[in-house]
Amino acid sequence: MNVDLAGLRLANPTMLASGVLGYTAETLENIAENGAGAVVTKSVGLKPRDGYANPTVVQASCGLINAMGLPNSGIDEFAKEIRSAKKVLQVPLIVSVYGFAEEEYATVARKAVEAGADAVELNVSCPHVKETGSEIGQNPEILAKVVMKVKTAVAKPVFVKLSPNVTDIVYIAEAAVKAGADGLTAINTVRAMAIDTETTMPILSNKRGGLSGPAVKPVAIRCVYDIYERVKVPIIGCGGITDWRDAVEFFLAGASAIQIGTAIALKRCNVFKTVARGIEPYLKKKGFESVNEIVGLSHRS
Numbered sequence: 001m002n003v004d005l006a007g008l009r010l011a012n013p014t015m016l017a018s019g020v021l022g023y024t025a026e027t028l029e030n031i032a033e034n035g036a037g038a039v040v041t042k043s044v045g046l047k048p049r050d051g052y053a054n055p056t057v058v059q060a061s062c063g064l065i066n067a068m069g070l071p072n073s074g075i076d077e078f079a080k081e082i083r084s085a086k087k088v089l090q091v092p093l094i095v096s097v098y099g100f101a102e103e104e105y106a107t108v109a110r111k112a113v114e115a116g117a118d119a120v121e122l123n124v125s126c127p128h129v130k131e132t133g134s135e136i137g138q139n140p141e142i143l144a145k146v147v148m149k150v151k152t153a154v155a156k157p158v159f160v161k162l163s164p165n166v167t168d169i170v171y172i173a174e175a176a177v178k179a180g181a182d183g184l185t186a187i188n189t190v191r192a193m194a195i196d197t198e199t200t201m202p203i204l205s206n207k208r209g210g211l212s213g214p215a216v217k218p219v220a221i222r223c224v225y226d227i228y229e230r231v232k233v234p235i236i237g238c239g240g241i242t243d244w245r246d247a248v249e250f251f252l253a254g255a256s257a258i259q260i261g262t263a264i265a266l267k268r269c270n271v272f273k274t275v276a277r278g279i280e281p282y283l284k285k286k287g288f289e290s291v292n293e294i295v296g297l298s299h300r301s
């Protein structure tokens, strides 16, 4: 079950997705104890942000729509959580970083690594905060500048988290890799909204948000499949994984590891253990010795 993500060694290929419980050292430790092979923090920026007023999350038929507005304490305060987490975590700690300019991404990434991050994941795909997130991840020129700046600022692996809310995700993936990304995470949430039939108004205070959970899994699988055909760096699959079969589908599409977010809310924290425990017997039954042997297997002719 061991995987190597651009030099980052994971004892199993399940990871906590950014933004779901990754706010404190305590919750990161809790998720690791529940079997995650690596953990990703909530996205952190240069300055503290309150995020949006409630409601920030609404349940859809097959998932959640959220517009949290990137609430976070800012990297200087969050560095304390990173340091505390590093003291107790037995698994790699990846810090998710966002910014409003390339220098901001680089500064936050550098401070995160100085505090102990084993890698950074660049959130260039948040669908509901203006001038960051997907506004950067939709533009290959700006994205490339961000990646290059971060690469010169840190000596740890840099993963780029891609948005599905683009015309051609492969084009963006190639731009990120060309600029030096060590790996890609696909996908962030899918732009969405919900309207209350009683009040006749949008439910989220931000009106628009991002859809996650089982509803987005087929979109995420298609993104991973398409990216795998064109790039050589490891892909981390994310979107709607709730059980081991979902995870295996991502590996077959081309993911080297997977992230889980919404299933923690819909199911339980021990989803990492149950997913990992399901993959092992599947590999044995099919005659594979390692999870790495099934990465991209669905691409053979």
Ligand SMILES: Cc1cc2nc3c(=O)[nH]c(=O)nc-3n(C[C@H](O)[C@H](O)[C@H](O)COP(=O)(O)O)c2cc1C
Pocket (backbone or CB within 6 Å): 017, 018, 019, 020, 042, 043, 057, 064, 066, 068, 070, 096, 123, 126, 161, 187, 188, 189, 211, 212, 213, 214, 216, 238, 239, 240, 241, 259, 260, 261, 262, 263
């Ligand atoms: C409540 C919530 C908050 C999120 N916050 C972040 C975030 O801060 N940064 C980020 O890159 N992704 C964030 N995401 C997106 C998830 O990391 C993930 O890409 C997406 O939810 C799809 O995976 P899932 O279906 O397993 O949740 C958030 C998702 C949810 C549901």
